[in-house]
Amino acid sequence: MHKKIALRKRDYPLWWLLQGLSHLPFGILYLLADFVYVLLFYVFKYRKKVVYHNLNNSFPDKDAAEIQRIAKQFYHNLADIIFEILKLGSISTADLRRRAHFQNPEILQAYLDKGLSVLTLGSHACNWEWGLASSPGFLNFPADGVYKPLQNNFFEQYMRFLRSRLGPNPLPMKEVLRHLVRHRQESRLVALLSDQIPPRGEIQYWTSFLNQDTGFYVGADKLAATFKYPVVFIKVVRRGRGYYLFSFELLAEPGAVTTAEEYKVTEAYARHLEISIRENPADYLWSHRRWKHKRPASDNGAASK
Incomplete structure (x- = not known):
């Protein structure tokens, strides 16, 4: 089981906020996720260049419309995951199973x-x-x-x-x-x-x-x-x-x-x-900079594919 958490006094409000969100029903959490999706994709454009760069390089056979569809669905999924992870603060083993x-x-x-x-x-x-x-x-x-x-x-x-x-x-x-x-x-x-x-x-x-x-x-x-x-x-x-x-x-x-x-x-x-x-x-x-390192030119492939 988890160890007791030692928080600083200034951290308690954020802890209570996150735990409060965790106790909300999934239906409300997904409404919040829909709003966060709009912020991530349209307002803040969170790592949008990274996402499109990764998708275009990974799927050169897909056209711009398909890449756009995948990207938008990815941001929807990412928003959902943020709140689903928060839900771990209160969800029961039976419900998670x-x-x-x-x-x-x-x-x-x-x-x-x-x-x-x-x-x-x-x-x-x-x-x-x-x-x-x-x-x-x-x-x-x-x-x-x-x-x-x-x-x-x-x-x-x-x-x-x-x-x-x-x-x-x-x-x-x-x-x-x-x-x-x-x-x-x-x-x-x-x-x-x-x-x-x-x-x-x-x-x-x-x-x-x-x-x-x-x-x-x-x-x-x-x-x-x-x-x-x-x-x-x-x-x-x-x-x-x-x-x-x-x-x-x-x-x-x-x-x-x-x-x-x-x-x-x-x-x-x-x-x-x-x-x-x-x-x-x-x-x-796709928002991680998975390919930020380039394979060295000196790599002769002896231990690589």
Whole structure:
């Protein structure tokens, strides 16, 4: 469960505001989301150049009208996700389980029941925060969600509260290895969002992804090789407003990854994610500067696709 939050006095009004919003019914939250969509798309034009640049480069076969349709739907989805994440401050496990459904949790459960931990690779598609938050409703095992801490102290604490309130354990990236060694004998779910952008100097693997040279974190390969984890891809489909279907696809059997430097897991993940995005492009997080780093001209492709 989540740890007690130590707030500064000046932070309480914002905390109460966010928690107050969290307790509003979904119908009202989606009315607010419609208003926020207008602000994001038409008024503030939030990262609009980034969104269109990413979409045009990722889908050169689509015309301007189709790109416009995808972009507008993306901003609608983004506004919804903002309020859906806030709803984690009050939603019950039963209600979340009804809205975020696990289609085939037996793929995970089979390994957990054998005493193994499972490494799951998700992405910034649909509502990524609801996936880990809903796991206690389907799996009776501890779940660690690896994340990058926020620089703002208030929002770091508030996001940890949202992520841990229903049972999962938010795990900062720098603490991952030590934590997993400490809990090596336990069955647990270890969840990564593996489409995040590595710092320029930490990119060890490049591959073609959505028609662009793309750098990936390779932590999944390293963890799979070190701990002999089975690795599972998480696919998410939006079934309706506030309803998501999570399904699981095996990327690597336990012990199948013996050498991290081959980056087999990362490459398989990129291919699965690419297919998923092409099926439902508006559900991906296009406002991130995913391709801000360029593949070095000196890269001879020895360790990259």
